Amino acid sequence: MSVSIxxxxxxxxxxxxxxxxxxxxxxxxxxxxxxxxxxxxxxGADGRIxxxxxxxxxxxxxxxxGADSLGKQVSSLMTTKVHRxxxxxxxxxLMELMTQRRFRHVPxxxxxxxxxxxxxxxxxxxxxxxxxxxxxxxxxxxxG
Amino acid sequence: MSVSIxxxxxxxxxxxxxxxxxxxxxxxxxxxxxxxxxxxxxxGADGRIxxxxxxxxxxxxxxxxGADSLGKQVSSLMTTKVHRxxxxxxxxxLMELMTQRRFRHVPxxxxxxxxxxxxxxxxxxxxxxxxxxxxxxxxxxxxG
Ligand SMILES: NC(=O)C1=CN([C@@H]2O[C@H](COP(=O)(O)OP(=O)(O)OC[C@H]3O[C@@H](n4cnc5c(N)ncnc54)[C@H](O)[C@@H]3O)[C@@H](O)[C@H]2O)C=CC1
Ligand SMILES: NC(=O)C1=CN([C@@H]2O[C@H](COP(=O)(O)OP(=O)(O)OC[C@H]3O[C@@H](n4cnc5c(N)ncnc54)[C@H](O)[C@@H]3O)[C@@H](O)[C@H]2O)C=CC1
Numbered sequence: 001m002s003v004s005i006x007x008x009x010x011x012x013x014x015x016x017x018x019x020x021x022x023x024x025x026x027x028x029x030x031x032x033x034x035x036x037x038x039x040x041x042x043x044g045a046d047g048r049i050x051x052x053x054x055x056x057x058x059x060x061x062x063x064x065x066g067a068d069s070l071g072k073q074v075s076s077l078m079t080t081k082v083h084r085x086x087x088x089x090x091x092x093x094l095m096e097l098m099t100q101r102r103f104r105h106v107p108x109x110x111x112x113x114x115x116x117x118x119x120x121x122x123x124x125x126x127x128x129x130x131x132x133x134x135x136x137x138x139x140x141x142x143x144g
Numbered sequence: 145m146s147v148s149i150x151x152x153x154x155x156x157x158x159x160x161x162x163x164x165x166x167x168x169x170x171x172x173x174x175x176x177x178x179x180x181x182x183x184x185x186x187x188g189a190d191g192r193i194x195x196x197x198x199x200x201x202x203x204x205x206x207x208x209x210g211a212d213s214l215g216k217q218v219s220s221l222m223t224t225k226v227h228r229x230x231x232x233x234x235x236x237x238l239m240e241l242m243t244q245r246r247f248r249h250v251p252x253x254x255x256x257x258x259x260x261x262x263x264x265x266x267x268x269x270x271x272x273x274x275x276x277x278x279x280x281x282x283x284x285x286x287x288g
Contacts (some may be wrong), residue, residue: 026210033207038200056182058206059199063177066170067211092275099269120264125243127271131236 002090003126005108009087009116016107016117018043021050021075025061028053028074039105041114042078049107049114051078084109085118091126094118146234147270149252153231153260160251160261162187165194165219169205172197172218183249185258186222193251193258195222228253229262235270238262 018041019031031040032055042051053074061069061077069077083097084107094106098120108116162185163175175184176199186195197218205213205221213221227241228251238250242264252260 026206029203029207032203055199055203059173059176059202062170062202062206062214063173067214070206070211092272095268095272095275099265099272102265104265120268121243121246121248124239124264124267128236128239128243131239 002092003130004087005085005089005091005094005116005118006087008091008118008122008126009108012122014108014116016041016114018114019074020044021073021078023053023074024070025058025072025074025077026070029058032058038119039117040074041082041107041117042074043114048112049082049084049109051075051080052082052105052107053078054105082107086110087115091123094123098123146236147274148231149229149233149235149238149260149262150231152235152262152266152270153252156266158252158260160185160258162258163218164188165217165222167218168214169202169216169218169221170214173202176202182263183261184218185226185251185261186218187258192256193226193228193253195219195224196226196249196251197222198249226251230254231259235267238267242267 017031017035017037021042028040039052039054041049042053044050057077061072083101083103085094087108087110098104104120106118107114108118161175161179161181165186172184183196183198185193186197188194201221205216227245227247229238231252231254242248248264250262251258252262
C-alpha cells in the first residue's frame with residue numbers, strides 16, 4: 001500500500017553526512033550550511049551511530065548558552081537516543097514516527113550499518129509522486 | 145479531494161508567534177526555543193508581514209558570522225519574499241510549494257491580515273488523518 005524506504009533511497013541516494021562527537025557547534029553549523037541539510041549523524045570510532053545533531057540543536061544551544069555555545073562539542077548537545085528504521089519500513093510508518101516523536105530525520109540502518117537517511121521533506125516529496133500516480137490511474141480508468 | 149488549510153487551522157488554532165525586524169538573532173533563538181517552533185513571522189509597524197526568520201537562518205548566520213551573528217537584527221538575516229497562502233488553499237498545494245521551493249512554513253493571510261501558519265509537520269499530520277479515514281472507509285465498505 002505505502003511506498004517503501006528502499007524505493008526512496010534508490011531514487012535519492014544513500015550518502016549520509018556524518019561527523020565525530022568532538023566536532024564543535026561552530027564546525028557543525030558550517031557543515032549543515034555547506035551541505036544545505038538540517039541534520040548530521042554523529043558516528044563513534046567504531047563507525048556506529050552515536051547521535052544525531054540537528055539545526056534545532058543549534059538554535060537551542062544558542063538560546064541557552066549564547067556565544068559560549070559555539071565552541072561546545074556536538075556530543076554534549078546531540079540527541080543520543082536515535083530512532084532508526086530499516087529499508088523495508090514504509091513512508092506511512094515514518095510519517096507516524098515523525099509526527100508523534102517530533103523527529104524530522106530518521107537514519108536508515110542495515111545490520112548495524114548506516115545505509116541512508118530520510119527527512120520529512122523526502123516523505124512529502126514521495127507523497128506528491130503518489131498523488132500524481134493516483135491521478136494518472138484515475139485518468140486511465142476514465143479513458144477506459 | 146485534498147484537505148483545506150482552513151480545516152487544519154480550525155483544528156490547530158490561528159495564533160502566530162511574531163516579532164519586529166529589530167529583534168536580534170539571540171532574542172529570536174530564545175523565542176524559537178521557548179515556543180518550540182522553527183519559524184517566526186516578522187511584522188512591520190503596519191502589522192503586515194515583512195519577513196520570515198527560521199531555524200535554518202540561525203544556522204546559516206552562525207556558520208557565516210560566528211559569535212558576531214548573535215547581535216545581528218533579524219531584518220538582515222530573514223527571508224523577505226515570503227510565500228503565503230489563503231485558507232482555501234489545499235494541503236496538496238502546500239506540499240508542492242514546500243517541496244519545490246524548500247519552505248517548511250507558509251503563513252496564511254486573509255485580506256492582508258495574518259490568520260495562521262502551516263508547517264511541514266502540520267501537512268504530514270493531516271495526511272496521517274487522511275490515511276486513517278481512508279482505512280475506516282475501506283473497512284466500512286468491506287463490512288457492507
Ligand atoms: N525538492 C526536493 O527534492 C526536496 C525538497 N525538500 C524541501 O527542503 C526543505 C528542507 O527539507 P527537510 O526535509 O526538512 O530537511 P533537510 O534540509 O535536512 O533535507 C534536505 C535533503 O537532504 C537530505 N539530508 C538531510 N540530512 C542529511 C545527511 N546528514 N546526509 C545526507 N543527506 C541528508 C534529506 O534526506 C533531504 O533529501 C523542506 O521545505 C522540504 O520540503 C526536501 C527534500 C527534497
Ligand atoms: N504531533 C503533532 O501534532 C505535530 C508534530 N510535528 C512534528 O514536529 C517536528 C517539527 O515540526 P515542523 O513542522 O517541522 O516545524 P515547527 O516546529 O515549526 O512546527 C511545530 C508546530 O508549531 C507551529 N508553528 C510553527 N511556527 C509557528 C509560529 N511562528 N507561530 C505559531 N505556530 C507556529 C506549526 O504550525 C506546527 O503546528 C516535526 O518532526 C513534525 O513532524 C509538527 C506539527 C504537529
